[in-house]
Amino acid sequence: CSRGLLDTFAIQAPPKVSQEVVDKCVNAIRFLAIDAVNKAKSGHPGLPMGAAPMSYVLFNETMRFNPKNPNWFNRDRFVLSAGHGSMLQYALMHLVGYDSVSMDDIKQFRQWDSRTPGHPENFLTAGVEVTTGPLGQGICNAVGLAAAEAHLAARFNKPDCMVVDHYT
Numbered sequence: 001c002s003r004g005l006l007d008t009f010a011i012q013a014p015p016k017v018s019q020e021v022v023d024k025c026v027n028a029i030r031f032l033a034i035d036a037v038n039k040a041k042s043g044h045p046g047l048p049m050g051a052a053p054m055s056y057v058l059f060n061e062t063m064r065f066n067p068k069n070p071n072w073f074n075r076d077r078f079v080l081s082a083g084h085g086s087m088l089q090y091a092l093m094h095l096v097g098y099d100s101v102s103m104d105d106i107k108q109f110r111q112w113d114s115r116t117p118g119h120p121e122n123f124l125t126a127g128v129e130v131t132t133g134p135l136g137q138g139i140c141n142a143v144g145l146a147a148a149e150a151h152l153a154a155r156f157n158k159p160d161c162m163v164v165d166h167y168t
Contacts, residue, residue: 025060026052028095033087036109036116043110043118047085059092064166067097070127077129077145077168081138083119090116093127100126129168142168 033048063076080089087109093101100115108114120128129145132138145168153164 026056029056029091032091032106036087036106039107040110043087044084047082048088048091051088055088055092059096074166076166079129079138079142079168080120081132083132086118086120089120098127
């Protein structure tokens with residue numbers, strides 16, 4: 001049981017890309033958010049616009065996850081505490097290939113009975129880790145997830161077998 005075996009289920013970061021490609025990716029995140037917020041006539045485009053560059057790095061170069069298996073145990077968890085900026089998370093999920101956030105879902109952002117509500121709901125949209133409503137709830141969830149990860153790692157990991165090897 002090695003880290004290599006566990007990584008076969010994760011999406012690997014692509015090789016180095018040009019700054020032009022990075023800029024296009026970051027702008028794709030921004031404009032998906034802007035367009036969805038404008039269409040809904042509701043929402044906050046500021047967070048997705050400002051956080052797009054760091055989110056690109058997180059999703060493209062740092063996090064391990066599998067959009068085709070959003071419940072994969074050893075995935076890294078992304079918790080968006082600022083739920084009002086949820087279009088950031090939906091844009092990222094759509095662009096990396098989560099089936100739960102299609103372009104049609106983005107077009108239905110903040111609409112009744114949508115898979116892309118104004119605040120992410122973990123029971124509506126596969127890949128959303130936690131539901132964050134009141135301010136501060138997301139960071140509390142993230143701390144709890146991180147504490148659980150540390151406990152599981154201490155309990156089950158062995159020097160030659162890292163069973164729990166993910167982050168929130």
